[in-house]
């Protein structure tokens with residue numbers, strides 16, 4: 001049984017990581033779409049850096065929750081038959097013990113060089129961004145996928161959706177593409193589809209089954 005699990009901000013909410021909908025999509029009065037874009041980074045890099053620095057600080061103070069731990073247990077059982085595709089840039093899946101995790105929108109604790117595309121761990125706050133450890137150019141940016149940019153690992157994701165027997169979506173509003181379109185792709189290839197979410201999402205009607213509630217309760221109940 002090949003399983004693909006898509007996670008969104010809702011799976012980290014009970015750890016204390018605010019979701020995008022929580023703050024009505026606003027950050028310091030900015031529409032998230034306005035700070036999480038390459039244009040915003042070119043226009044006002046300091047505002048964008050402050051946005052991600054604040055989230056790094058917040059991430060250091062939180063822990064994975066029961067939903068993350070349940071998926072790590074599922075990976076022990078299924079091995080390579082499980083793939084977790086996350087829209088989240090936090091490292092809570094990995095901290096819970098999951099390793100078969102694909103960060104389609106990047107990672108908060110990673111930096112990427114705009115010159116050589118080399119990746120490195122994000123070391124310091126904005127004040128003195130170090131040069132790229134690989135090519136030496138001072139051209140590092142947060143290793144996250146911004147609106148208008150192509151998500152990471154789309155080929156691997158489409159192959160996994162094609163081979164999936166079961167597609168499960170956890171804690172996502174289905175507002176952002178291409179992730180919001182995965183349920184249709186998986187269903188088109190014959191997979192059964194299940195949504196675990198606190199509220200009705202923009203794609204709830206596309207699922208074979210929906211269970212509403214807290215991920216910290218629904219996911220362990222589904223896994224164990």
Ligand SMILES: CC(C)NC(=O)[C@H](Cc1c[nH]c2ccccc12)NC(=O)[C@H](CCCC/N=C(/NCCC(=O)O)S[C@H]1O[C@H](COP(=O)(O)OP(=O)(O)OC[C@H]2O[C@@H](n3cnc4c(N)ncnc43)[C@H](O)[C@@H]2O)[C@@H](O)[C@H]1O)NC(=O)OCc1ccccc1
Nearest residue numbers: 008009010019020021087148171172173176177198199215
């Ligand atoms: C706003 C939206 C309409 N715009 C888009 O979708 C755009 C444009 C677009 C493309 N195609 C379209 C088609 C139609 C319309 C628009 C588009 N998409 C793009 O630009 C993407 C790139 C988008 C990525 C942007 N970067 C992010 N994040 C990283 C940065 C950062 O984090 O700062 S997106 C970011 O927002 C999204 C937030 O959504 P959720 O995670 O779902 O969170 P949300 O708060 O919305 O919802 C939380 C849910 O959890 C539930 N919940 C809450 N608590 C709990 C709880 N305790 N338990 C369970 N559930 C819970 C709630 O009920 C709720 O339903 C996530 O994806 C997150 O990663 N790129 C692209 O399309 O490239 C081309 C392409 C296409 C195909 C193939 C190749 C190339």
